[in-house]
Amino acid sequence: MNKAIQFPPNFLWGSATSAYQIEGSPLADGAGPSIWQRFCAVPGNVRDGDSGDVACDHYNRYKDDVALMARLGLKAYRFSVSWSRILPQGRGRINQAGLDFYNNLIDELLANGIEPMVTLYHWDLPAALDDRGGWLNPDIADWFADYARILFTAFDGRVKYWATLNEPWVVTDGGYMHGTLAPGHRSPHEAALASHNLMRAHGSAVKVYREVGKHQIGIVVNIEPKYPASQSQEDLDATRRADAYMNRQYLDPVFHGRYPEEMKQMFGDAWPEWPAADFSLIGQKLDFVGINYYTRAVVRNEPTHWPLKVMPVRQTQATYTETGWEVYPQGLTDTLVNFKRLYGDTPLYVMENGSAFYDPPNADEGRIHDPLRIDCMRKNMRALSDALEQGVDVRGYMVWSLLDNLEWSLGFSKRFGIIHVNFETQQRTLKDSAYLYADIVASNGACL
Numbered sequence: 001m002n003k004a005i006q007f008p009p010n011f012l013w014g015s016a017t018s019a020y021q022i023e024g025s026p027l028a029d030g031a032g033p034s035i036w037q038r039f040c041a042v043p044g045n046v047r048d049g050d051s052g053d054v055a056c057d058h059y060n061r062y063k064d065d066v067a068l069m070a071r072l073g074l075k076a077y078r079f080s081v082s083w084s085r086i087l088p089q090g091r092g093r094i095n096q097a098g099l100d101f102y103n104n105l106i107d108e109l110l111a112n113g114i115e116p117m118v119t120l121y122h123w124d125l126p127a128a129l130d131d132r133g134g135w136l137n138p139d140i141a142d143w144f145a146d147y148a149r150i151l152f153t154a155f156d157g158r159v160k161y162w163a164t165l166n167e168p169w170v171v172t173d174g175g176y177m178h179g180t181l182a183p184g185h186r187s188p189h190e191a192a193l194a195s196h197n198l199m200r201a202h203g204s205a206v207k208v209y210r211e212v213g214k215h216q217i218g219i220v221v222n223i224e225p226k227y228p229a230s231q232s233q234e235d236l237d238a239t240r241r242a243d244a245y246m247n248r249q250y251l252d253p254v255f256h257g258r259y260p261e262e263m264k265q266m267f268g269d270a271w272p273e274w275p276a277a278d279f280s281l282i283g284q285k286l287d288f289v290g291i292n293y294y295t296r297a298v299v300r301n302e303p304t305h306w307p308l309k310v311m312p313v314r315q316t317q318a319t320y321t322e323t324g325w326e327v328y329p330q331g332l333t334d335t336l337v338n339f340k341r342l343y344g345d346t347p348l349y350v351m352e353n354g355s356a357f358y359d360p361p362n363a364d365e366g367r368i369h370d371p372l373r374i375d376c377m378r379k380n381m382r383a384l385s386d387a388l389e390q391g392v393d394v395r396g397y398m399v400w401s402l403l404d405n406l407e408w409s410l411g412f413s414k415r416f417g418i419i420h421v422n423f424e425t426q427q428r429t430l431k432d433s434a435y436l437y438a439d440i441v442a443s444n445g446a447c448l
């Protein structure tokens, strides 16, 4: 019999989404195009030719969606702001209608007792800035800081939690290293430059927040713990390289003022020497760190795979999700405990955790049974509780995702929502996992 689970009082239970994945109407009311608008328009980039043109139509249905959050009893809602709704050209003229949308969303959340948690950047760079080099242009740190200042000024009285970036690793690895995500570049040199400019932009926004903000600001990183396929020195070294590239590359400069030494070893002349002043900017104190956890990786040495020279090893006795990720709840505990060991006691929020499984509507019952997602949720909750018991200061959990939505280049083919969306009719239907999550929130985990 599992021991009872007890989460701290005031633990912040919520859900997470992002602008381009749910809003639709990307050009409404004066908004400018983003790089995802462009990326989706190129045949072959996104499965089935899907795009964020309509998505969950949240731009028009946000009041109904907030009502669903209230029905689930959520305490918080993590969403991102579309930069090009606020600044259609990425800088310069402010589009008041864009600010109005998010003002209204924030007011609706607060009217329902739900804490807004705002991500400044969740991958949808204004296309006009990409035309000026985007994350490859060092000026973007100032462009981002100017954008951030507009939002802080407009919303900080009501928004208590701000995150600068969502997952700089994915932006870099997908957008600049492998070209699988917008803007679709494939260059290790560009990847290194984009990654560093992302972190400079993060620091520039934190600097502005310290001038004008009254609440809390942090960064959200995806952590995928790496485990060696064997205890051979080659595999142990490969594990360190993989961990440096995906995980420590972003937290080391924030907390230790330097990049992992493995980065220069792996990338060679594609990894420049960065100015020392940049690390003062990047390393400013944060009020929290958001952790996105989905899966782990077991890795072995693979000399032919430059620059990491790493190969993941599929686990035979494991459950895999529709996105090919191993269900490994112990990895969540390990991730949170390792953060404390490596970086100290900065408060943490699990800002994304969830799973994509095939869970079609059950026509005769009007219910949507998602037993695999429920099993995954239960196991991850226990893993989270284990980390708390080991003294990790975790203060909240946002399930990914509130709604089935656009899974980037996988289109609508992968469903992470605890609420099903019929993309033809826009009908929302609570999955069984939504009912479980409502119970978890209401009982602060005691129902598990």
Ligand SMILES: OC[C@@H]1[C@@H](O)[C@H](O)[C@@H](O)c2nc(CNc3ccccc3)cn21
Pocket (backbone or CB within 6 Å): 018, 021, 166, 167, 170, 222, 292, 294, 352, 400, 406, 407, 408, 416
């Ligand atoms: O894939 C599910 C979500 C995605 O919809 C979110 O927008 C994004 O923040 C997100 N990050 C991860 C974890 N990181 C990751 C790892 C490899 C490829 C892509 C994302 C999963 N997810």
